[in-house]
Amino acid sequence: MRIAVYGTGAVGGYYGGRLAQAGHDVTFIARGENLRALQTNGLRIDSTLGDFHLNPVKAVSDPAEIGGVDVVIPGVKTWQLPPILPGMAKLVGPETIIVTVQNGVDSHLVIGEALGHEHVIAGITRLFSTLVEPGHIVHGGGAAQFLIGELDGSLTPRVQRFYETLKATHGITAELTTDIQTELWAKLVMITSFGGVGSVTRAPIGVLLSVPQTRALLEGSIREIAAVAASQGHPLAADVLEKSLAFFKGQPYLGTSSLQRDVMAGKRSELDSLIGTVVRLAHEKNVPAPVNETIYAALLPTELKARGELEFTI
Ligand SMILES: NC(=O)C1=CN([C@@H]2O[C@H](COP(=O)(O)OP(=O)(O)OC[C@H]3O[C@@H](n4cnc5c(N)ncnc54)[C@H](OP(=O)(O)O)[C@@H]3O)[C@@H](O)[C@H]2O)C=CC1
Ligand SMILES: CC(C)(CO)C(=O)C(=O)O
Structure with missing residues (x-):
């Protein structure tokens, strides 16, 4: 699966890292020192579910270098979402899904209004993760849950496919719901x-x-x-x-x-x-x-x- 993680911090870096570790084609979008560390030393994750170090990783600053992907995971904070919407548009093709991970109840709306509600699947992540230094994430606590669902509750092939992908990935506890709201x-x-x-x-x-x-x-x-x-x-x-x-x-x-x-x-x-x-x-x-x-x-x-x-x- 071609996946782009937009904002490679504690959450985006953890889930993107696990998906890359499982063999998916993941590109990380980052900036500043974090981008330089990813490009130079790769992505290091210390996790209670098993440490790993991906080197090299695909890391860029400009989403236009990636183009359309199957899945976009926006990994930024809620208040950092509006500025990345134009960049995110470059990752979205007709079949692309954008899966949110943000806390709060309206990130899916913010993205949907800008890029089309039909692309958005809402997600909820439960994990204790921190970007402790550029390119280095520490995941503490237990499971790293990732619960997803279509906003209208339907069990579409695309949501089931991404759920199966998450479920097959070590270090992610996947859940699928018909009532994500x-x-x-x-x-x-x-x-x-x-x-x-x-x-x-x-x-x-x-x-x-x-x-x-x-x-x-x-x-x-x-x-x-x-x-x-x-x-x-x-x-x-x-x-x-x-x-x-x-x-x-x-x-x-x-x-x-x-x-x-x-x-x-x-x-x-x-x-x-x-x-x-x-x-x-x-x-x-x-x-x-x-x-x-x-x-x-x-x-x-x-x-x-x-x-x-x-x-x-x-
Ligand atoms: N941390 C956790 O354990 C949990 C967090 N969450 C939720 O997940 C979401 C993400 O949080 P978290 O991962 O902790 O946040 P982080 O601050 O660790 O990660 C956000 C990353 O996005 C980067 N970023 C922001 N804007 C851009 C941009 N324009 N271009 C490139 N990169 C950008 C930031 O870079 P920079 O530092 O340069 O701004 C940072 O590396 C939040 O909504 C949070 O509530 C949910 C469950 C648990
Ligand atoms: C629930 C908790 C505390 C861990 O998933 C969280 O969502 C956060 O730290 O943002």
Whole structure:
């Protein structure tokens, strides 16, 4: 299968690396030091599911050098998606599928509006991965899940084919769903509560669960987002709270989310596409969301600073 990974960071690099390791024709699109490292030393992945080093790898800066592929995996953060859409168009032929991996509930819409909804399959990834230095990814924790589904729920040959490809790939736990929209909301519940409470407290998940006050914040956030999901026509299972808490309990004591790691590093984060989306939709539908509103407000000053829209030093 011809695959292009647009944005070779923690997630795109991990899944693209595994697919390349399995023998697929994968080209990585990267920039800066990361591109230079990939072109010079290849892609190194240290993973609890087995370390590997791909050298050489196909890595370019300009998607026009690749042309149309079977599958595009955009590996960038949500706020980095709009600038890459013109480049992504160069990878898309009549049969190309674009499979999202982003947290949040609207990356598939952003891409679909620009490049055609018919090309987009939504995906959800669950893994703990970090680009620790250019060309070098560390995957910790357990399985690296990749759940995919057509947006209308149909089991088309193309979604089944990509599912079978993922399933046959070592280091990827593939899942196929007929209700990806609800799954996106279930993931939003989990990542936004975990990421939001972790970001304001600067504490890992083991601590958040063990301190009654922060556990109450987690639970309050989960309940609010579940109510927002229902208001959007995606009611979640009645046990969403229990399931989210069970997922958190299964994580290492020091586990953090990608949102929290970005906030703590002073980098621009996915605050707007995660907590911001919850707050905006709650307002629109008059759903009470005091926990998420407070977390959003508390994180906004440092987020604006990271975006260069506000300057302060203390
Ligand atoms: N990390 C994780 O464990 C998980 C992350 N996710 C989600 O996956 C998505 C990706 O996150 P993650 O992999 O952590 O992010 P990373 O920051 O590690 O990776 C994004 C990569 O895309 C590159 N990039 C951005 N814009 C461009 C561009 N115009 N041209 C070329 N390369 C570009 C970045 O380069 P540069 O550094 O130069 O900007 C970076 O290398 C997010 O939506 C996140 O929420 C989901 C589950 C787990
Ligand atoms: C759920 C979690 C924490 C791991 O997949 C995640 O999505 C993230 O870190 O962005």
